[in-house]
Each structure stands twice: as structure tokens, then as C-alpha cells.
Amino acid sequence: MSQIFPESFLQEVMDRNDIVDTVSRYVKLKRSGSSMKGLCPFHKEKTPSFTVSPDKQLFFCFGCQRGGTIVNFIMLAENLDFVEAVKYLSDQAGLAIPEPSGAVEGEREKLRQTIYKINSVSGRFFYECLLADEGKAASDYIASRGLSQKTISRFGIGFAPEGNRLLAHLRDNGFDDEEIVQSGMAVRNDSGHIYDRFRNRLMFPIIDMRKNIVGFGGRVMDDTTPKYLNSPETVAFSKSYNLFGLNLAKNTKDDFLILVEGYMDVISLHQHGIDSAVATLGTSLTPEQARIIKRRKSEVIIAYDSDEAGQNATKRAIELLCEEDVVVRVLTVPGAKDPDEYIKKHGAGAFRALINSAKLQIEYKISKLQEQYNLDNTEDKVKYINSLATEFAKIKSPVEREIYVNRLASETGISASSILSEIDRLNIANERRTRAGAFRGVAPVGSLKTSDPKKENIVRAQRLLLCLMCADATVSEAAGSQLDSSDFEEGVNRTLFNLILSIRASGGEPDARLIVSQTEDAACAARILHDDQNIEDKPLAAKELIRLIIRERMVKKLFETATSSDVSQEQRICEMEKCLRKEVGTNE
Numbered sequence: 001m002s003q004i005f006p007e008s009f010l011q012e013v014m015d016r017n018d019i020v021d022t023v024s025r026y027v028k029l030k031r032s033g034s035s036m037k038g039l040c041p042f043h044k045e046k047t048p049s050f051t052v053s054p055d056k057q058l059f060f061c062f063g064c065q066r067g068g069t070i071v072n073f074i075m076l077a078e079n080l081d082f083v084e085a086v087k088y089l090s091d092q093a094g095l096a097i098p099e100p101s102g103a104v105e106g107e108r109e110k111l112r113q114t115i116y117k118i119n120s121v122s123g124r125f126f127y128e129c130l131l132a133d134e135g136k137a138a139s140d141y142i143a144s145r146g147l148s149q150k151t152i153s154r155f156g157i158g159f160a161p162e163g164n165r166l167l168a169h170l171r172d173n174g175f176d177d178e179e180i181v182q183s184g185m186a187v188r189n190d191s192g193h194i195y196d197r198f199r200n201r202l203m204f205p206i207i208d209m210r211k212n213i214v215g216f217g218g219r220v221m222d223d224t225t226p227k228y229l230n231s232p233e234t235v236a237f238s239k240s241y242n243l244f245g246l247n248l249a250k251n252t253k254d255d256f257l258i259l260v261e262g263y264m265d266v267i268s269l270h271q272h273g274i275d276s277a278v279a280t281l282g283t284s285l286t287p288e289q290a291r292i293i294k295r296r297k298s299e300v301i302i303a304y305d306s307d308e309a310g311q312n313a314t315k316r317a318i319e320l321l322c323e324e325d326v327v328v329r330v331l332t333v334p335g336a337k338d339p340d341e342y343i344k345k346h347g348a349g350a351f352r353a354l355i356n357s358a359k360l361q362i363e364y365k366i367s368k369l370q371e372q373y374n375l376d377n378t379e380d381k382v383k384y385i386n387s388l389a390t391e392f393a394k395i396k397s398p399v400e401r402e403i404y405v406n407r408l409a410s411e412t413g414i415s416a417s418s419i420l421s422e423i424d425r426l427n428i429a430n431e432r433r434t435r436a437g438a439f440r441g442v443a444p445v446g447s448l449k450t451s452d453p454k455k456e457n458i459v460r461a462q463r464l465l466l467c468l469m470c471a472d473a474t475v476s477e478a479a480g481s482q483l484d485s486s487d488f489e490e491g492v493n494r495t496l497f498n499l500i501l502s503i504r505a506s507g508g509e510p511d512a513r514l515i516v517s518q519t520e521d522a523a524c525a526a527r528i529l530h531d532d533q534n535i536e537d538k539p540l541a542a543k544e545l546i547r548l549i550i551r552e553r554m555v556k557k558l559f560e561t562a563t564s565s566d567v568s569q570e571q572r573i574c575e576m577e578k579c580l581r582k583e584v585g586t587n588e
């Protein structure tokens, strides 16, 4: 079905519409481990069996067996067909439907892939320059900032030398000038002359969730301006849709993300084991980034610089994150200008203590307003109360609101009831339109249950392995070398096995949403791919699953040999022996 739209367009539609955001308009979702749970909108139930995976961007209901991507959800929820649902979602994201020919999209996608390759070659080049003699000053500088060799390779930090060395290197690697300019790694001036964009700078690759280098940040090591220079916006890179460090921070065990200002803050915190730090890309937080953050964690700790610019950026970030219903706390670094300086001076333990004592955003705002106004002055006092009433109006919990109102009342001597009536007035003005979710009957997809419990076990093993193959390249490689498609149950399992291997074989990173879109039975594919059962050591689990599947293959073969009539007794014994020997082999 996805053939109607180019794959890249479908991907963009799904990138721009977060499944948690969209589903939340119909269903109240609660976090449960790595996924979200709620009461299914498609069948009647009292205990939630409807799950959404923010990571995989898929949904599945264990009650009525409906599932799929955000497109499948909208098809069901709004009773639309596939094309209508994609149009609905692209409208919602303000995207234009591509020309039917798809030729333009195809070109765009080709260029995007080329830019990924150029960036990857550039990243390696910068890294090697840093290790070479010419990178001596840069590596001395990095050492003076306290970064270890492990950190340098973890973040792929490099050095862009003087001259047009990268340009020459990219040409040597077969890229043409037009592609190099389009990637932003080189600039063409008015007279048509092409030169390296980044010179004599420390280079930080910006890496997306699919491990592509989408752009670079370059930092000077002296007082040259600009201090930071980023890749320009390209078809592969948008500053407002990426966060520096999220490719690593997405695996953190912390329940929150820490939002810091600079790349060096992120790198320094990660080196000290605070692996939940991310940064925006030289701009203030965007609504898109706030949404990306919300997809990962329900709490954010803002740890911006202590100067005025940092504090103003903190206020803006609070607004955007609160709009996404993210719990926001604000961390202030005492006696240091930024988290990097603080953690180097005082260590990870002290920084963890700051995290634990970070103020809820409302407390932070109250203390800022207290600094701003002189409460002995009547005019200031009125302004102070009005500013806080505006903040309190945004608090959703009535209990929480009452606590703050009472506190303000006793602090200012104004009665709680007049503060509350001011809040009511503000709330009526702000009243938001709420959507009524109306669901029309849609037939459920076929049940996944089989009557044979033993077969169910092996099918389950296949499915978990497929999920791990989608998430992990080494698992995919192991499965691809030891199993073939006949080891998988006919239908969705076999289709997924072939699909994942072919994507991996062409060097791609499988995108669960696109795979589900390409599968006939989207609900079943979503069920398989959306839940990796929180397995930490995927290769180890996969080894066991592969062993189970091979064992099943042997048993089948033995059974066939034993019951076949056109094989001699001698041949039968020989075959069985072979099978048994192999089976023992796989146990080692």
C-alpha cells in the first residue's frame, strides 16, 4: 500500500507526527516501562491492554489484536483509508503531498543518502587529522579540557585542518563538487570558487537515531568568531529536529534527560557517567525538539549556563516543555559558569547531588520573580501576584495549585480566594478546545493464537528474534548466517525475516515503522516489532533463540526422514545421525 507515496515521504510524515502525541488525543496514556499503556479505543475494556511504543512508534492492543503505525491508528480512529490517513497526517504536520511521479522525492532521497556518505567520510577524515601530527595543537587543547581518548572516539571528535584538505579528500573519494557543496562541507563563493567550510576547528559529528552523521558542529580553539559553526540546513540535516548526544542519551538508565547548552557540557557529563545529557544545536530549544524529548522521557532537567542568556533560554525551554506536559526541573550550577566547569571541579557525585536538588520549574519561577520584585512596594506586589497567578493557572492538578496559592496568600497577605478568582478568570480565557474521539466500527485483524502450544512457543521465539534483528545489526548478521527463511513460519514472520535481511544487506538501518507499512498484516508486524521485552544483551538472547529455531528444524527433518517411505533403512539411520551430530554441535 505504501507504494502510492514515496517511502521517504511516508517516513517524513511519520517523523513529523509523534504517535504518542496523536494517540494521546484519543486515549489517556500512562508510562509503563519503556512503553505507554491505556484503555483501548477500539474495544471495550476495564484494564488497559492497549500499548504504544514511543521508541518504535508503533501501537498494539493485546485485547483486540489491532496494531500498526500511526497511519494505521488514524485509519481506525478516524475511519479513513490508507491514502486519506496519510493526507490527514501530512495536513496535521503542514507537509505538502509529493507529486504523483515521485521523481523529485526520489532525487531528494538520493541526495540525502549521498550526504550521509559524505558526512561519514568527512567524520573519519577529521578523526584521523586529530590523531596525526597536524592535529597536535587540537589534541593538546582537548587534553587541556580533560577529555579522555575513550570519550574522543565515543563522540567521534575530530579536527578540521587549514586549507581545502577535506575538499580534496572528498573529491578523491569520488564525490563531485555539486554534491560536496550540497552537503554543506564546502562553500561556493560568488566567483564560483569552492573551499572548505570548516578550518582549524574541533569537529563534533551530530548523529541521528539511525546512526547517520547528519551534520557537524565546529568549535574554534582560540578567540576567533564565530566560536561555534554548524553545518547548514541540508536535505539531511535540520537543526530544529536534532539534539546533540541523543543518540547516546537514548540508552540512559536515568528517568530524565538533562538539557545543557553546549556540546562540551554534553561530552563532559557523559565522560563522568552522566549519560542523560543532550544539547540543542546552537539555537534555543524548538517545539520539535521538545516533542522529541517527550517521546523519550517524561522529565527534563534544564542545566543551562548561569549567565543572563542562559537564564533567558531556561525560561523559553520551560514554556515549550510544559506545553508538552513534560515535568521540568531546573538545575543551577553554583560557583561555575556551566556544567562542564562544575563537574570538572567537583566530580560526578556532586553533580548528581545537584540533579537531586534541582527545583521544579514552578519553584524556579517563583524564586526568579521574588528576585525581580520588591514586595514592600505595592505596585511591585500586584505585578508579582499577577505574574504568579498566570503561572498557577497552568498547573493542572487542583491540589498542587491550592498549595501554591496558599503559600502565595500567606507570603503577600492577599486572600487565597481573590488569587483563585484571578486564576479562574485567566483559565476561562485560556480554555482549550478538546477533541471528542468518535470511533466507528472497524473489523479487527485476525487473531495470532494457534491451537498447538508447542508451535506457539517456536513462533514466539521467531518473533522475538525478528524484533531483535530489527534493533541490532549483530543479531541480524548472526541470524542471517545461521537461518534461512524456511526456518520461519510462512506469512508475516517469513516476510519480516526477508525484509530485515535485505535492508541490512543494502547497508540500511531498519525502520520499524516503514517495515510495518510494507507488511500486508500491519497489526501482526507491529506486535512483533514493538516489544523487545526490555532485553539488555540482545546478542546473547538471540544466540539462544537461534539455537531453539535450529533445533526445531532438526526435529522436523528427523520426523520427515523417519516417516518417509522412499528412503532405505540405512539411509534413514545415516540422516538421523547427521541431524543429531549437528544438534549436538549447536549446543556448544
Ligand SMILES: [Zn+2]
Residues within 6 Å of the ligand: 040, 041, 042, 043, 050, 061, 062, 063, 064, 065, 066
Ligand atoms: Zn483493543
